[in-house]
Amino acid sequence: MANNFHEKVDFIWSVADLLRGDYKQSEYQKVILPLTVLRRLDCVTEPTKDDVLQKYDELQEQGVENVSPALERVSGQNVYNTSEYTFEKLCEDPEQIDSNLRYYINSFDEDTQEVLEKFDFGHQIERLEDADLLYKVVRKFREIDLHPDQVPNEEMGYIYEELIRKFSELSNETAGEHFTPREVIRLMVNLIFEEDDDALTQPGIVRTLYDPACGTGGMLSIAENYIRELNKEANLHVYGQELNPESYAVCNSDMLIKGQNPDNIFYGNSFSNDGFPSRTFNYMLSNPPFGVSWKKVKKAVEREHEEQGFAGRFGAGTPRVNDGALLFLQHMVSKMKPPEDGGSRIAIVFNGSPMFTGGPNSGESAIRRWIIENDWLEAIVALPDNLFYNTGIHTYIWVLSNRKPEHRQEKIQLINATEMYEEMNKNLGDKSHRLSDDHIDEITSIFGDFESSEHSKIFDNSEFGYRRIVIDRPLRMSFQATPDRIKSLDEERAFTNRDEETQESIKNALSTLDSEKVWMDRDEFIDEVELCFNMHAVSVRKSVYNAIERALGEQNPDAQIVTNSKNEPEYDGDLRDRERVPLGEDPRKFFKREVKPYVKDAWINEDNKYHDEQDGKLGVVGYEINFNRYFYTYDPPRSLEKIDEDIRALEKEISEMLSEVAE
DSSP states (O other): OHHHHHHHHHHHHTTHHHHBTTBOGGGHHHHHHHHHHHHHHHHHHGGGHHHHHHHHHHHHHHTOSOOHHHHHHHHTSSOOBOSSOOHHHHTTOGGGHHHHHHHHHHTBOHHHHHHHHHTTHHHHHHHHHHTTOHHHHHHHHHTSOOOTTTSOHHHHHHHHHHHHHHHHHHTTTTHHHHOOOHHHHHHHHHHHHGGGHHHHTSTTOEEEEEETTOTTSHHHHHHHHHHHHHOTTOEEEEEEEESSHHHHHHHHHHHHHTTOOGGGEEESOTTTSOSOTTOOBSEEEEOOOTTOOOGGGHHHHHHHHHHHGGGSSOTTOOOOTTOOHHHHHHHHHTTBOOGGGTOOEEEEEEOSHHHHOSOTTSHHHHHHHHHHHTTOEEEEEEOOSSOSSSOOSOOEEEEEESSOOGGGTTEEEEEEOTTOOEEEEEEETTEEEEOOHHHHHHHHHHHHHTOOSSSEEEEEGGGGEEEEEEEEOBOBEEEOOOHHHHHGGGGOHHHHTSOHHHHHHHHHHHTTSOTTOOBOOHHHHHHHHHHHHHHTTOOOOHHHHHHHHHHHEEEOTTSOBOBOTTSOBOBOGGGOEEEEEETTSOHHHHHHHHTTTTOTTOEEOOOGGGBOTTTOOBBEEEEOOOHHHHHOOOOOOOOHHHHHHHHHHHHHHHHHHHHHHHO
16 A cells, blocks of 8 residues: 555645745645545545436435435545546536536535535635646645545545645745644644553454644544554544644545544634534544634523532633633533543643643632542643744643543642654754654553652642731831822822812821821721821711821831731731642641741731631642652752862963954
């Protein structure tokens, strides 16, 4: 197959020579991919063409409106065409090639037409005709034989996948939006199938796989190939959903070309228009776009979150609107099969943000908590930088399962593979690194071995949780009735809301206080102000006294503690601190040991709003995964002797250079 495969790919790729000059390189796929699909479908439908046309005429005469079931039976497949045209006949009339080609395309069954429409090929027909290229390109495709008896579905799938790969690399400035490097997908597939190899080798095994952001279908194809290599008798049904119309068309046409069910690929937004609302899947893979806003579907997502809770997909929470990554994860978790039905396994690619963004009260932390406390997170693999086409950042594969093997239960494995890569001979956009087969095998083995090592750390789930408590210190204020401070009352609304005469009376009374005196006790100061107002017949509300405190006072660590009506110390907002207490440790004991010895006057704020909503205990629970902390290695600075040695060497070098200049 190898020679035939490469010959076919090279021949189709050579069509680009006709497009050069009229099309940019990044635009070649707009012509070549849909025409590859059309030529394949032309070859697939040709053997039953006459029978389909005859049956179609009969149905028309009988007035039958829904002709699809009958024509599919005659065709022997889901695809059929009711025009008299083939690529051969299209080329017999060069003058009418544009109108005839449009008619030919519009004569396919509705599902196939939908796929072709997403390619927006009608625009390309017009563009090719204007450039006097349409006939030449169609004639070129007529020359390649893609009949199923010459090119089986499996081989055709490989050909199409190779074209997609080449085009994705050619247009690398946008490839990252729709294309995941093949070696990354292979690793993800290895990770979700690693613990299931025995089951997948059973004769006639049937499994389902889903990608909610499937792009051009690369993950689905590689997973299918993996299963095929492992067990030719296995049957993997793949499903996907895609928002980008062109990517959807490529993925769906790939299904058509392989003879699979194109209805398994759904067009639309996975958040607002779930294509498979009642389905669950054995496996799920995805590389959702990094840091992409979900603002357009915000109302639909939040409505589902609020109205359906955990009966819907987003019960755990919603992340900030500028990054929908964790929405994808919740969406996938909602499609896991129950453990009693075999459960599910998930691999998803994220940037670093979903691991640590957001404090205990955030949607992100709530989602992490939900994932970890349900014991679904198996592992996170840190990948090298410069691995993707449109970003140089480090990325991470999360592996989840609701049927963890016993030795993994209540445990999370972190794998540091950031140094496992090889340099590429030529960069593709930001992609300068790649994973070799050896790297993929090594990472897969580390995951499968589940042992602590230089590259692997294993932790209890609780390691990533904490309770955040609020630590307060007393407010200490001093007061002084200087002219500037009295004037600053004009910035206090409680003061300016009084009439002008009252304002003037208050200022005049305060001006009689000793401007040089500093009151170190709030109560003594207020007593002095009250006496002053009584002497000047000034009557004010409590809100004005509060305004006077703010205007004439300042925080002073040497002053007396300010107390409330219950003689309890008031807290200083500027000195408020928050401490993270490890899960399982009593916050009060932690405070007594870690805080009180160093800050004698501090206390824990035990207000109900600082108790966790779920368990009611002191401290709001949060979860984060600070990956780098667990693999940090201390690099000691150079010794002073070494630094002195380098300085002397530089001084000598500079001196010699100056001597040469002087000469």
